[in-house]
Amino acid sequence: MNKKRYAIVLDTRRCIDCKACTVACKAENNVPLGRQNHRNWVTEEEVRGTYPHLGQSFTPSQCMHCANAPCKKVCPTSATGRSPEGIITVDEKRCIGCKYCMTACPYDARYYNEEIEAVDKCTFCQHRILAGRVPACVDTCPTKVRVFGDINDPTSEASKLLAKHPHRVIKEGMGTKPHLFYLI
Amino acid sequence: MSRLLEKNLSRRRFMGLSSCALATVAVGSQIKVLKSLAMTGEVGELTNLPSKDVFTSCGMCVNKCGVIARVQNGIIQKLDPNPNFFIKSRGMLCARGNAGTKVVYDPDRLKYPLIRVEGSKRGEGKFRRATWEEALDLVAKNMNDIAAKYSRASVMFASSEGTFSEHFFLQLAECFGTPNTVRHPTLCLSSNIQGFGATYGTNPTPDVLNADYVIMSGANRSEALITPDSIDMLTGDGGKRKLIYLDPRFTKTAAKADEWYPIKPGTDMAFILAMINVIVTEGLYDSAFIEEQTVGFDKLVPHIDPYTPEWAAGECEIPAEDIRRIAREFANAAPKAVYYQGRRSSFMANDTQMRRAMAILNTIVGNWDTKGGMIPNSCIKLTNHDYIAPWYDEDIPGRLEGDAITYISEKDGSWPVLRDRALAADPYPIKGMMVYKQNVLGSVPNRAKSIQLIEQMDFVCTIDITMSDTAWYSDVVLPEATYLERNDPLECLGGIVPVVAFRQPCIEPMFESKESLWIIQQIAKRLSDEIYAEFDFTMEEHIHHQVKKNPQILEDLKTKGVYFENTSPVYGKSKGTRLKTKSGKIEIYSEKYAENGHDPLPVYSSPVTVPPNRYRLLIGRHAFFTHGTTANNPYLHDIMPENTLWLNVLEAQKMGLTEGQMVKVRSAVGEQTLKLEITPKIRPDSVYMAHGFGVLSKAQTNIYGKGGSDAALIDEKYCPISGNVALHETFVEVLPA
Numbered sequence: 001m002n003k004k005r006y007a008i009v010l011d012t013r014r015c016i017d018c019k020a021c022t023v024a025c026k027a028e029n030n031v032p033l034g035r036q037n038h039r040n041w042v043t044e045e046e047v048r049g050t051y052p053h054l055g056q057s058f059t060p061s062q063c064m065h066c067a068n069a070p071c072k073k074v075c076p077t078s079a080t081g082r083s084p085e086g087i088i089t090v091d092e093k094r095c096i097g098c099k100y101c102m103t104a105c106p107y108d109a110r111y112y113n114e115e116i117e118a119v120d121k122c123t124f125c126q127h128r129i130l131a132g133r134v135p136a137c138v139d140t141c142p143t144k145v146r147v148f149g150d151i152n153d154p155t156s157e158a159s160k161l162l163a164k165h166p167h168r169v170i171k172e173g174m175g176t177k178p179h180l181f182y183l184i
Numbered sequence: 185m186s187r188l189l190e191k192n193l194s195r196r197r198f199m200g201l202s203s204c205a206l207a208t209v210a211v212g213s214q215i216k217v218l219k220s221l222a223m224t225g226e227v228g229e230l231t232n233l234p235s236k237d238v239f240t241s242c243g244m245c246v247n248k249c250g251v252i253a254r255v256q257n258g259i260i261q262k263l264d265p266n267p268n269f270f271i272k273s274r275g276m277l278c279a280r281g282n283a284g285t286k287v288v289y290d291p292d293r294l295k296y297p298l299i300r301v302e303g304s305k306r307g308e309g310k311f312r313r314a315t316w317e318e319a320l321d322l323v324a325k326n327m328n329d330i331a332a333k334y335s336r337a338s339v340m341f342a343s344s345e346g347t348f349s350e351h352f353f354l355q356l357a358e359c360f361g362t363p364n365t366v367r368h369p370t371l372c373l374s375s376n377i378q379g380f381g382a383t384y385g386t387n388p389t390p391d392v393l394n395a396d397y398v399i400m401s402g403a404n405r406s407e408a409l410i411t412p413d414s415i416d417m418l419t420g421d422g423g424k425r426k427l428i429y430l431d432p433r434f435t436k437t438a439a440k441a442d443e444w445y446p447i448k449p450g451t452d453m454a455f456i457l458a459m460i461n462v463i464v465t466e467g468l469y470d471s472a473f474i475e476e477q478t479v480g481f482d483k484l485v486p487h488i489d490p491y492t493p494e495w496a497a498g499e500c501e502i503p504a505e506d507i508r509r510i511a512r513e514f515a516n517a518a519p520k521a522v523y524y525q526g527r528r529s530s531f532m533a534n535d536t537q538m539r540r541a542m543a544i545l546n547t548i549v550g551n552w553d554t555k556g557g558m559i560p561n562s563c564i565k566l567t568n569h570d571y572i573a574p575w576y577d578e579d580i581p582g583r584l585e586g587d588a589i590t591y592i593s594e595k596d597g598s599w600p601v602l603r604d605r606a607l608a609a610d611p612y613p614i615k616g617m618m619v620y621k622q623n624v625l626g627s628v629p630n631r632a633k634s635i636q637l638i639e640q641m642d643f644v645c646t647i648d649i650t651m652s653d654t655a656w657y658s659d660v661v662l663p664e665a666t667y668l669e670r671n672d673p674l675e676c677l678g679g680i681v682p683v684v685a686f687r688q689p690c691i692e693p694m695f696e697s698k699e700s701l702w703i704i705q706q707i708a709k710r711l712s713d714e715i716y717a718e719f720d721f722t723m724e725e726h727i728h729h730q731v732k733k734n735p736q737i738l739e740d741l742k743t744k745g746v747y748f749e750n751t752s753p754v755y756g757k758s759k760g761t762r763l764k765t766k767s768g769k770i771e772i773y774s775e776k777y778a779e780n781g782h783d784p785l786p787v788y789s790s791p792v793t794v795p796p797n798r799y800r801l802l803i804g805r806h807a808f809f810t811h812g813t814t815a816n817n818p819y820l821h822d823i824m825p826e827n828t829l830w831l832n833v834l835e836a837q838k839m840g841l842t843e844g845q846m847v848k849v850r851s852a853v854g855e856q857t858l859k860l861e862i863t864p865k866i867r868p869d870s871v872y873m874a875h876g877f878g879v880l881s882k883a884q885t886n887i888y889g890k891g892g893s894d895a896a897l898i899d900e901k902y903c904p905i906s907g908n909v910a911l912h913e914t915f916v917e918v919l920p921a
Contacts, residue, residue, distance in 0.1 A: 017436050019807065020281070033818050035822050050864060051434075051832065052446045139265060
């Protein structure tokens with residue numbers, strides 16, 4: 001059997017920017033209150049066109065769980081690691097709060113959690129996966145923008161979506177090999 | 185994880201505690217609140233409490249989605265969507281649903297019965313903690329005193345939808361003997377119920393999931409979430425689905441629509457009549473259906489003649505060729521095409537007739553009770569709780585405003601009219617106000633007038649979970665247990681595919697909060713033995729009575745969190761049956777309207793022109809707030825800490841205003857100051873602000889002093905047929921603050 005590789009596939013055309021994912025994540029992962037504290041977010045892209053011919057899209061995002069993660073390379077205490085399934089993790093006991101990783105992350109996916117005095121970020125809700133559930137953001141989404149799965153398993157829904165639809169990753173040129181795939 | 189407990193928590197508002205005395209192991213934002221409260225003795229020890237998953241229903245808005253509460257060590261850690269609830273909520277939970285834990289563990293929530301300090305004025309917010317005994321005695325004494333001094337009708341009852349317990353409160357009103365109950369519909373959807381009801385005998389549900397062509401005018405489903413419509417709107421069948429969206433604002437629904445038209449506010453009826461004109465003159469209607477199931481089409485044909493697309497274009501500012509094309513596409517897609525009526529229909533004073541036009545348009549394409557069309561709601565039968573209101577051997581007058589509105593709903597009343605009559609004591613005074621979770625000062629237009637109403641009362645009591653503006657202005661405030669701490673009766677959520685939902689407590693009620701039934705029973709007990717006799721049952725008995733003909737309902741609720749009989753729609757159930765209209769058929773022409781002096785077919789009149797240097801004030805929702813009730817929730821407050829005034833870019837340039845500056849917004853009835861948001865997403869003749877800010881209650885600590893109140897600005901025009909307020913008929917000046 002192949003090794004698992006977790007990823008999220010997103011269909012942003014379905015996103016209505018309702019922020020359910022952001023609040024679900026905060027509640028699930030005890031993210032401290034405050035607008036600046038978040039493990040995932042939805043970007044309201046700039047309005048296109050001029051009145052009355054307008055368009056707008058919304059882009060949900062979070063840690064990309066890069067295969068070539070710049071955050072991991074710069075961590076001086078090896079607090080940032082990778083699980084066998086590709087999840088980028090932070091060991092809060094090892095984290096000294098130097099924030100190099102926050103600077104290194106091209107996706108601005110990390111924040112400093114003052115309550116645990118460590119850098120914090122999306123873990124694909126590892127604890128939920130272990131309990132057989134999908135990440136909170138995936139579960140709660142009204143329009144099911146996100147599909148979570150093992151992309152080394154060709155029968156997973158995520159794999160099927162990637163096989164069927166063209167997709168892109170963000171800042172591909174940086175060579176980070178991100179594992180959030182956006183359907184085009 | 186224990187490290188967390190040693191860290192510096194004292195910064196947080198709740199805290200002021202050191203961690204060493206705390207023996208609990210769980211970590212997280214909910215427990216931090218509890219720990220701090222445990223330190224002050226406000227809640228008990230937190231150890232050895234159960235861990236369990238509890239099925240219940242969300243209480244953050246009217247949708248009542250299925251929830252699984254993840255309870256660990258007696259603390260609600262997380263609310264997850266209940267996948268078994270797929271029929272209604274499509275297995276989702278929105279931002280508000282997810283923020284529910286912060287309703288329970290909210291430092292701002294009401295904790296104890298409160299009595300306004302003697303000698304203080306209403307609105308000063310000076311309350312003292314009271315025992316339940318003292319507070320309840322005071323409530324009953326005042327109600328009985330007012331009844332003796334004036335009449336039983338002089339105590340009004342205001343309540344809100346969204347709980348499963350409102351009917352107990354209405355039962356109290358009826359048993360007490362007052363006809364003056366006033367509910368939320370005249371601030372919301374009365375004109376929809378009236379306009380569609382007059383046509384179909386019911387207000388049907390559009391089958392959004394299966395429609396190939398959907399037109400939404402002003403129904404902002406990406407932000408004003410209604411399950412399952414908000415989800416189904418994007419589900420479209422193999423890319424065939426087309427969504428046409430009319431709104432003066434470019435909302436998040438506009439961003440999802442195939443076509444968006446910034447319609448001139450108040451002209452939707454012109455657009456609809458022109459669509460009918462095209463469909464009639466081009467013979468695109470369903471003649472067999474019209475022949476068989478409707479009355480009055482013959483009168484519609486000449487009536488519709490002047491309403492051409494060219495005429496409508498001048499009114500609604502949507503090009504005639506687009507109206508014509510949309511009408512043809514709509515008729516072509518029919519019967520799998522719906523002109524979606526939305527929910528809040530409190531736009532303009534002619535709203536009922538506009539909704540009639542919508543219903544007529546849907547009718548003539550034959551989409552009634554067929555896949556992808558307009559479907560009469562189904563419900564699952566529960567056994568009613570019967571009661572007999574006591575007989576009073578005294579003359580109790582009828583509803584205060586009963587004669588002012590043609591079709592006033594017996595329980596709902598009409599807010600703006602009732603208030604005017606009460607202020608004039610016409611024909612009799614209203615001196616007592618019992619409020620159950622309705623925020624009168626936040627929701628009813630012309631806040632200054634609502635304050636006058638309260639000021640002339642002898643007594644005001646509010647039951648709520650939070651210190652709303654109305655609670656802030658009350659004499660007695662009673663804390664209800666939140667939806668996650670209480671049992672609630674079963675309720676059928678009617679619709680195309682109905683389900684039964686319920687609530688069971690995830691944790692014991694915190695502080696001294698109590699289930700609403702207990703509060704109402706305790707008031708009843710103190711009012712009289714006759715009244716209490718009608719409340720002499722427990723919640724458990726009530727629930728078992730509801731399912732006595734089908735105990736499986738309760739079994740399924742306990743094991744799955746939902747009960748249903750079908751998983752997919754059953755169409756055509758109304759075929760061959762008599763509809764609840766006078767003729768028994770769908771009434772294109774309304775005989776009863778003619779008899780009551782209203783237009784039997786919708787007649788268009790142009791909205792009042794926006795005066796020079798003024799803007800039309802529009803209000804609306806966001807997906808993360810429910811009206812005025814959730815803006816103070818800490819999670820949701822993080823998303824939107826204040827509201828802004830939207831103004832079109834070109835207008836802002838003309839006036840030399842800059843992004844983010846404070847502006848004064850002034851109407852004929854009030855003035856508010858809030859931040860300016862300059863955007864291309866709104867018509868140049870209109871401004872917009874979100875509902876739920878500019879509060880008076882200093883106990884809403886996150887949002888007090890933030891943003892502006894729409895209720896303080898909106899003039900209280902209303903629809904004479906349904907009594908619904910007209911929230912978009914107010915003009916405002918915008919000035920630098």
